[in-house]
Amino acid sequence: PQPAPRPAGAADPAPWPGAPRPPTYAWPPPETPAEQTTRLRPVPSRRPGRTAAAVACVVLGLGLLGGAAAGTWLTGESGPEAARRDAYAGVRELWHNRPVDTLFPPTLKGDDAGPGGADRVWNRIAVAPDTDCAAALDPLLATALRPVGCERVVRATYSDATASSVTTVGMVFTEADGEAMLALHNRFTTEGLGKRRDLMPRTLPAEGTVAEGFGSGQRASWTVRIETDAPVVVFAVSGFADGRTVEDPRPATEATEAGATSTAAQAGLGHDAQGIAERIGGRLRTATTAPATEKDG
Numbered sequence: 064p065q066p067a068p069r070p071a072g073a074a075d076p077a078p079w080p081g082a083p084r085p086p087t088y089a090w091p092p093p094e095t096p097a098e099q100t101t102r103l104r105p106v107p108s109r110r111p112g113r114t115a116a117a118v119a120c121v122v123l124g125l126g127l128l129g130g131a132a133a134g135t136w137l138t139g140e141s142g143p144e145a146a147r148r149d150a151y152a153g154v155r156e157l158w159h160n161r162p163v164d165t166l167f168p169p170t171l172k173g174d175d176a177g178p179g180g181a182d183r184v185w186n187r188i189a190v191a192p193d194t195d196c197a198a199a200l201d202p203l204l205a206t207a208l209r210p211v212g213c214e215r216v217v218r219a220t221y222s223d224a225t226a227s228s229v230t231t232v233g234m235v236f237t238e239a240d241g242e243a244m245l246a247l248h249n250r251f252t253t254e255g256l257g258k259r260r261d262l263m264p265r266t267l268p269a270e271g272t273v274a275e276g277f278g279s280g281q282r283a284s285w286t287v288r289i290e291t292d293a294p295v296v297v298f299a300v301s302g303f304a305d306g307r308t309v310e311d312p313r314p315a316t317e318a319t320e321a322g323a324t325s326t327a328a329q330a331g332l333g334h335d336a337q338g339i340a341e342r343i344g345g346r347l348r349t350a351t352t353a354p355a356t357e358k359d360g
Contacts, residue, residue, distance in 0.1 A: 151240060154293045154347065158215050158236050163190055166234070166346070167219035176338035178331045185221040185230065185339055189269030193217050199233065204262045204287075208296060211247050212238030220267045220274045221339055222304060229274040229304045230335045231267040232343050235296040247296075248289035257287045258314040264298040276306030284327035284336045286315040288344055295347055299340035301332040315340075 157166065167190055173183035196205045196213035205213065218233035237244070251257050263285045268277045281302035288297040302309060313325045318333020327333050 151294050154295065155214065155236055157347070158193055158217050158234070166217060167343070168346070171221065171339060171342050173338040173342065177334050183334065183338055184224040185335070186224070187219055188222050188272045188274055189220040189267060191218045191267050196235065199265065201263070201265055204264065207256055207262055208235060208237070211243050214238050218267045220269055220277070222273050223335060226273045227304050228301055228330065228332055228335050229277050230299055230301040230339050231264070231277070232297070232299040232339045233264065234343065234347065235298070237294045237296065239294050241291070244289060244294060245291050248291050251287065251289050258316065260312060262287065263312065264300045266300055266302070273304040277302055280308045281306060283309040283312050283330070284315050284318045284333040285312070286336050286340050288340055290344060293348055297340050297344040297347070299336040301336040303330070
């Protein structure tokens with residue numbers, strides 16, 4: 064059948080025979096993102112027990128650190144202060160945990176320790192058992208040392224190489240700390256207590272030796288040293304070995320002065336007291352590390 068005629072002026076939508084087909088438009092594929100990500104590893108399932116243990120460790124660690132910091136803040140102690148306190152405690156125990164030869168060696172050598180820089184040698188002739196302050200010190204000296212407390216006193220007596228002089232040296236182990244020892248040292252220095260005759264240390268006579276007649280009347284020179292780096296007071300008192308009485312005893316600081324003319328100065332007894340006290344004090348300061356078998360001072 065023939066198609067119905069179109070109205071005049073109407074366009075024919077059908078292609079005419081042999082006309083080219085309209086082009087087919089190709090749409091571009093979706094844009095691929097430039098950044099590529101790797102495949103994520105699977106997340107392990109949570110274990111409540113392990114998590115709780117980790118939290119407990121963290122809390123405990125923080126508690127310990129906080130406690131240590133709080134303790135340091137409350138006590139005001141630092142590392143050096145604690146070390147000093149421990150060192151004081153160690154020295155305080157030396158009188159009963161070290162051999163007598165460590166504290167009072169059989170021989171003390173004093174290079175340049177005599178008058179005019181002469182060398183001196185002192186030999187130990189007696190050692191007393193440890194005792195308390197009341198038995199070893201004059202009452203007034205014991206009173207002067209009371210602020211630092213008295214734990215124990217140890218003493219020994221030496222003679223010089225010619226056996227013409229004798230010297231008793233002793234150590235008072237105190238109960239004080241560093242501040243108290245420094246305060247006592249300052250008091251002895253400012254008030255001149257070490258030069259007072261009524262604070263002169265007692266002697267240690269020894270029967271059957273050259274120090275047998277070494278009593279209070281034979282004291283010629285003395286020294287009292289308040290140590291500040293150890294809880295100890297070191298003292299020494301010297302005299303003649305023949306038992307003679309000395310009318311004008313002098314402290315070692317005066318008897319060792321150049322040009323001094325006292326009996327103690329001319330006989331070198333001030334040098335004996337000072338030299339022996341210095342060496343015993345020096346050995347004490349190194350006793351915690353020095354070999355116990357060391358013989359020379």
